[in-house]
Amino acid sequence: MFFFQSMPVSTYDWWMRAGFVYPSCLAFALIAIFIFGSCWGSFINVCIWRMPRHESVVSAPSHCTVCGTDIRWYDNLPILSYILLRGRCRACHAPYSCRYFVVELVMGLLFCAFFVKAGLTQQVPGVLASGWIMLLFAMAAGWIDAKHRIIPDALTYPAMILGVTAAGFLPEVWGTEKWYAAAALSLASGLIPGAFLGAFALIGEKLAGREVLGWGDVKFIAAAGMLLGLPGAFFTLFIGSFAGSLGGVGCALYRRRPLRRTAIPFGPFLAAGAVLWVFFGNLICRALRG
Ligand SMILES: [Zn+2]
DSSP: OHHHHHSOSSSTTHHHHHHHHOHHHHHHHHHHHHHHHHHHHHHHHHHHHHGGGTOOSSSSOOBOTTTOOBOOGGGOOTTHHHHHTTTBOTTTOOBOOTHHHHHHHHHHHHHHHHHHHHTTSSOHHHHHHHHHHHHHHHHHHHHHHHHHSOOOHHHHHHHHHHHHHHHHHOGGGGTOSOHHHHHHHHHHHHHHHHHHHHHHHHHHHHHHSSOSSOHHHHHHHHHHHHHHOHHHHHHHHHHHHHHHHHHHHHHHHHHTOOGGGOOOOSHHHHHHHHHHHHHHHHHHHHHHHO
């Protein structure tokens, strides 16, 4: 640990330089972060299953959804347990969805990828916190919406609170030193696109006579704004709408149904837009500034 102390803390790219000087330390950090990310992936799996069923994600211990047996800690290790038990319950041998394995693996990889990327920016802790939260939120919201056509409030409200709180604790990411200014900026960055999309949903509903846009999608954009900022929220909305329209047309053609009777969930497309912004947002900003 000695070199962590000898590194100047004022410059945030210390770990990056440490990684080049001590590759084994970088490898160790990446393994630790992969495990950390896959543990959060495991929690997201619990959210994906329980939130649409209005169950608490914290109170009851993990249990088999078929036979109800509590899952022991050694059968609940992310990725490993799924492989060792070949994706089945130890008690009743019911097969588990491959989602458990996929979400844990993907979150581990995304956490590592974003750790490397954040090391190249100026405000590592703040960027890491809001980026990781956004990745977890996008995974949960996208998956639940794809499966249940709903983005639960139990997901969007905590994401908003975390976004504003992270801004307050690490205001330098928002270009200010005052915690209340950063928190206010974060709040406004969510409320503006949320109000914009909310107005669109209301007007659309009036004109079409049916729901054209779910309120879960509106809250998703508001939460994305509070985590990523105003440009990130509008980018997410733009990419989500564009990709969602393509997806809708593709789906209508594939099912040979008229477009207006083809309903596809918007959430996964919004989630994909937000993930793109997490990884490429600063490059896009720089390109637009010229
Ligand atoms: Zn079981």
